[in-house]
Amino acid sequence: QQPVQSPQAVILREGEDAVINCSSSKALYSVHWYRQKHGEAPVFLMILLKGGEQKGHEKISASFNEKKQQSSLYLTASQLSYSGTYFCGTEIVLSSASKIIFGSGTRLSIRP
């Protein structure tokens, strides 16, 4: 049930771009993306719904490919503040409600 994220870790220089992928073996209803800095709580970035839409948050955007059951997070012109671990979470439906199952994360390090 747990989505698979790749790569596990990325090291970038400030200003470079990165792509983080998230794939699921189950049909996706929605995909959540969160960023967690060391010792802190995960912070919400965005939700992608079925329909292949793309969303943006500052210079961070994401896409959702329902057919391929995957989502990708794009970080462009990375800033030092983007450092942290990125988690995707996939929505699993439970009758009248749903839960979010997270991947194991992608650690992003940005160097000046």
Place this chain on the structure above:
Amino acid sequence: GAGVSQSPRYKVAKRGQDVALRCDPISGHVSLFWYQQALGQGPEFLTYFQNEAQLDKSGLPSDRFFAERPEGSVSTLKIQRTQQEDSAVYLCASSLYPRQGNSPLHFGNGTRLTVT
């Protein structure tokens, strides 16, 4: 409150002791989740509440783990006879709606449990 509040922030327990971890979600949030996060890993689902109803407890590792949310607001995660493998950060998250498709999760800062 302004955000999700968890207490205690840190807890050290001797093996075999019982512990209780508290989560105070954002007021009015219907959904409440407990996750367990080991070092360097993603949050692993433990259990889910819709108001006071525990709809999913499939992630609880053993019958030593018990969670409740009796009045649909504050929740407590109890671990009986703690073992070393229970050492982790326990995260609580709440969201406004029962379905998470349009409902971001708001996380607390977690309780770091160390079992010695």
